[in-house]
């Protein structure tokens with residue numbers, strides 16, 4: 001699905017949050033590769049499970065056509081500096097939920113870009129009656145966990161020793177969920 005572009009200014013940084021379009025594919029491939037090399041908070045090391053321009057063209061096409069998917073980019077001076085995805089599930093029993101992921105180039109951290117990508121995604125999900133947003137986050141990623149809690153995500157569980165990082169230690173993954181309507185029983 002597509003949403004309307006938002007123009008934002010935070011700490012004198014002017015940026016745009018909008019839906020991804022086909023011509024973003026090359027920049028997205030490059031940005032993803034760079035970000036994977038800048039943080040251990042994501043699943044991959046730099047270059048692992050690399051997505052080429054053509055892969056992104058396909059993802060953007062599917063996300064645009066699928067009413068349960070949303071692919072957003074954050075752009076500074078026409079350069080993509082961050083992106084997020086809500087990925088829906090085609091299986092009927094899971095069609096009420098989407099999985100959220102977000103990343104921002106390190107140089108641009110702390111400018112509200114991650115927060116705005118999340119805010120737009122949550123707003124889109126709520127407006128479209130999507131009942132549950134799920135995500136996985138490394139237990140040490142305090143900034144992201146704090147941000148998710150601010151937008152109503154709750155801790156649902158812990159995957160123990162889920163990742164082994166470059167320091168040789170194991171780390172837990174926190175599973176979080178946000179509900180539009182809490183149904184019990």
Ligand SMILES: CC(C)(COP(=O)(O)OP(=O)(O)OC[C@H]1O[C@@H](n2cnc3c(N)ncnc32)[C@H](O)[C@@H]1OP(=O)(O)O)[C@@H](O)C(=O)NCCC(=O)NCCS
Pocket residue numbers: 039041042102103104105108109110111112113114115116135136137138141142143144146147150
């Ligand atoms: C996590 C991430 C998306 C956050 O994006 P960002 O643009 O840097 O974050 P924002 O500027 O929107 O800040 C979000 C919150 O974190 C706070 N924050 C920013 N920098 C911080 C820091 N160094 N330490 C602690 N809190 C910080 C902000 O103050 C804000 O909280 P507030 O609303 O209470 O003020 C980004 O750091 C990133 O891409 N990290 C690597 C990939 C990643 O971890 N993705 C999430 C995987 S689940």
